[in-house]
Amino acid sequence: MRPTMKDVAAEAGVALKTVSRVVNNEPGVNAATAERVRAAIERLGYSRNESARVLRQGRTSSIGLVIEDVGDPFYSGVSRAVEEVAIKHGSLVLSGSSGEEPAREKELVLTFCTRRVDGLIVVPAGSDHSYLRAELDAGTPAVFVDRPAGPGLDVDTVLCDNAGGARLAVEHLLARGHRRVAFLGDSPAIYTASERERGYREALGDLVDERLISMAQPSLDGARAVLDRMLGMDDPPTALFTGNGRCTVTALRALEGQRIALIGFDDFELADLLNPGVSVVAQDPAGLGRVAAELLFRRIAGDVGPVERITQPVRLVARGSGEIGPTGMPTG
Amino acid sequence: MRPTMKDVAAEAGVALKTVSRVVNNEPGVNAATAERVRAAIERLGYSRNESARVLRQGRTSSIGLVIEDVGDPFYSGVSRAVEEVAIKHGSLVLSGSSGEEPAREKELVLTFCTRRVDGLIVVPAGSDHSYLRAELDAGTPAVFVDRPAGPGLDVDTVLCDNAGGARLAVEHLLARGHRRVAFLGDSPAIYTASERERGYREALGDLVDERLISMAQPSLDGARAVLDRMLGMDDPPTALFTGNGRCTVTALRALEGQRIALIGFDDFELADLLNPGVSVVAQDPAGLGRVAAELLFRRIAGDVGPVERITQPVRLVARGSGEIGPTGMPTG
DNA sequence: GTGAAAGCGCTAACAG
DNA sequence: CTGTTAGCGCTTTCAC
Numbered sequence: 001m002r003p004t005m006k007d008v009a010a011e012a013g014v015a016l017k018t019v020s021r022v023v024n025n026e027p028g029v030n031a032a033t034a035e036r037v038r039a040a041i042e043r044l045g046y047s048r049n050e051s052a053r054v055l056r057q058g059r060t061s062s063i064g065l066v067i068e069d070v071g072d073p074f075y076s077g078v079s080r081a082v083e084e085v086a087i088k089h090g091s092l093v094l095s096g097s098s099g100e101e102p103a104r105e106k107e108l109v110l111t112f113c114t115r116r117v118d119g120l121i122v123v124p125a126g127s128d129h130s131y132l133r134a135e136l137d138a139g140t141p142a143v144f145v146d147r148p149a150g151p152g153l154d155v156d157t158v159l160c161d162n163a164g165g166a167r168l169a170v171e172h173l174l175a176r177g178h179r180r181v182a183f184l185g186d187s188p189a190i191y192t193a194s195e196r197e198r199g200y201r202e203a204l205g206d207l208v209d210e211r212l213i214s215m216a217q218p219s220l221d222g223a224r225a226v227l228d229r230m231l232g233m234d235d236p237p238t239a240l241f242t243g244n245g246r247c248t249v250t251a252l253r254a255l256e257g258q259r260i261a262l263i264g265f266d267d268f269e270l271a272d273l274l275n276p277g278v279s280v281v282a283q284d285p286a287g288l289g290r291v292a293a294e295l296l297f298r299r300i301a302g303d304v305g306p307v308e309r310i311t312q313p314v315r316l317v318a319r320g321s322g323e324i325g326p327t328g329m330p331t332g
Numbered sequence: 333m334r335p336t337m338k339d340v341a342a343e344a345g346v347a348l349k350t351v352s353r354v355v356n357n358e359p360g361v362n363a364a365t366a367e368r369v370r371a372a373i374e375r376l377g378y379s380r381n382e383s384a385r386v387l388r389q390g391r392t393s394s395i396g397l398v399i400e401d402v403g404d405p406f407y408s409g410v411s412r413a414v415e416e417v418a419i420k421h422g423s424l425v426l427s428g429s430s431g432e433e434p435a436r437e438k439e440l441v442l443t444f445c446t447r448r449v450d451g452l453i454v455v456p457a458g459s460d461h462s463y464l465r466a467e468l469d470a471g472t473p474a475v476f477v478d479r480p481a482g483p484g485l486d487v488d489t490v491l492c493d494n495a496g497g498a499r500l501a502v503e504h505l506l507a508r509g510h511r512r513v514a515f516l517g518d519s520p521a522i523y524t525a526s527e528r529e530r531g532y533r534e535a536l537g538d539l540v541d542e543r544l545i546s547m548a549q550p551s552l553d554g555a556r557a558v559l560d561r562m563l564g565m566d567d568p569p570t571a572l573f574t575g576n577g578r579c580t581v582t583a584l585r586a587l588e589g590q591r592i593a594l595i596g597f598d599d600f601e602l603a604d605l606l607n608p609g610v611s612v613v614a615q616d617p618a619g620l621g622r623v624a625a626e627l628l629f630r631r632i633a634g635d636v637g638p639v640e641r642i643t644q645p646v647r648l649v650a651r652g653s654g655e656i657g658p659t660g661m662p663t664g
Numbered sequence: 665g666t667g668a669a670a671g672c673g674c675t676a677a678c679a680g
Numbered sequence: 681c682t683g684t685t686a687g688c689g690c691t692t693t694c695a696c
Contacts, residue, residue, distance in 0.1 A: 384673035
């Protein structure tokens with residue numbers, strides 16, 4: 001169907017290998033011959049079959065990316081950055097969403113391996129990654145992003161400072177006079193959620209009140225019930241710290257305009273347009289993706305240095321909601 | 333390095349082909365033999381090299397997806413849906429962002445073709461797709477999404493009703509008494525932008541005033557200047573129609589709370605949380621992606637019916653900003 | 665400079 | 681039920 005190198009060789013009246021040389025810009029081909037080959041390629045509309053090249057060379061020039069959900073702005077930011085770096089290295093990206101299901105994560109990773117990707121970038125959904133051991137041993141490097149690999153797997157990891165960010169947020173609220181700070185986080189099974197909870201507890205110290213902590217998948221009704229209960233207490237929270245972007249948005253909807261200090265983990269588009277603007281602890285998804293991808297390509301290129309564990313800083317972006325005082329009035 | 337079928341065959345004491353049969357679940361293998369092979373596979377940690385299979389079968393079980401930017405929520409929605417459908421068909425997705433650059437689009441498409449993807453889904457950035465002719469002729473089906481292919485290329489296309497949606501928005505404003513409706517759209521070189529402009533003009537008819545139309549890349553300062561100019565006129569607009577999600581957000585920022593009726597094309601997260609809620613013409617990115625992918629897989633499966641041009645409906649979501657009257661007061 | 669031959673790991677086609 | 685042979689399209693090796 002499609003013309004092959006053999007066809008081009010016949011058309012140009014040269015040997016197969018000469019075509020290969022021209023296609024790969026290898027030196028040692030007479031300029032006139034090369035020109036004849038190029039003409040034949042043009043005439044036949046030849047394009048190299050990468051599958052055959054891959055089979056022979058063992059390098060696919062592609063990497064696998066497993067994230068939680070491309071539809072989520074945080075992960076699509078990571079995605080975009082990874083793609084960018086991959087292009088720069090002449091590599092393509094095979095990507096898939098795990099939807100927070102460990103089985104799906106495993107399936108995607110193994111499928112990518114079966115395609116012999118040169119490397120893997122994984123936002124893990126599960127906590128058992130023993131299935132990766134064989135692939136790592138076979139020489140496929142992997143970098144974990146946003147969450148660490150399960151126990152027993154020593155692998156490059158790029159995280160952001162979850163606990164530190166949470167401390168930052170809570171300290172910001174404490175400095176403005178709050179003593180009753182509630183926490184709405186995602187399921188503690190998720191690494192980032194439990195790390196942020198840890199930072200929250202560390203910052204609050206003796207002020208921790210278990211009744212002000214709720215860790216669960218954020219549904220609107222659920223959040224509403226939780227907030228109603230908390231705000232109905234004798235000593236209700238005067239501030240709220242939400243554990244990720246989805247929690248923040250859910251909480252904002254559930255609050256229905258009730259005025260309470262709020263800081264959310266994760267920045268989101270339009271946070272500045274709400275009234276008051278939503279103060280957040282901002283991560284840098286693009287930075288996360290870029291650093292992870294660059295590390296991966298270093299490994300692919302043969303870097304066998306010790307396992308790296310990189311923590312990216314986060315920063316607090318004050319927009320108003322986090323600067324409301326315990327009495328409901330804005331503070332410095 | 334990695335074990336091959338040959339290794340497994342040796343380990344199990346059978347012929348290569350028997351291993352192949354077991355790996356592919358082909359019938360006609362003695363249960364005991366199959367078990368022996370499976371044990372060998374397990375022992376050696378064998379996983380099939382998909383590259384070799386691809387080379388032999390000519391099917392890569394992968395499709396290429398070219399969008400404008402994975403980081404954009406609209407396109408990541410499309411992406412997610414495509415991925416979903418692909419998984420269902422046992423296919424992987426190679427994806428890349430064109431960043432609205434025709435050269436990048438072409439490069440991505442051709443790279444995917446060189447990898448022999450089974451099919452292509454393309455959100456075109458450019459308007460010349462003659463480079464695709466050879467690939468289509470070679471039997472690689474393609475579906476264009478969101479925007480049609482350039483002239484001369486008869487190919488399956490899934491669009492949404494851009495002009496109809498724009499009409500819907502403008503008529504909604506007209507019905508509430510507006511006579512001065514401005515339009516802030518993206519560059520008219522982009523198909524969706526010019527289609528929406530067309531719908532806007534059709535709905536307004538004689539009320540069109542060229543001074544109320546601005547079509548350009550939406551920068552914040554640019555939007556601010558345009559809006560200042562328009563709102564400073566003797567007969568300023570009382571309503572604004574924005575041509576896509578980015579334009580809407582930019583306009584909202586530029587307006588800085590100035591109260592004017594507004595309807596935007598494209599829905600966006602948190603539109604309901606702003607005050608007033610932002611009325612929009614909502615597309616269905618997931619639907620767009622799903623329909624396109626399903627059509628593509630029908631083609632890959634051999635459907636050679638006539639070229640399809642599918643238009644997806646849009647719907648108006650009233651949230652408040654589009655229901656402000658010419659005097660600035662809410663209307664029914 | 666150029667070319668012939670071998671083989672990457674697998675599946676298709678046929679033979680036993 | 682099992683095995684043998686050929687060959688997908690390319691790169692590698694070595695010979696001319």
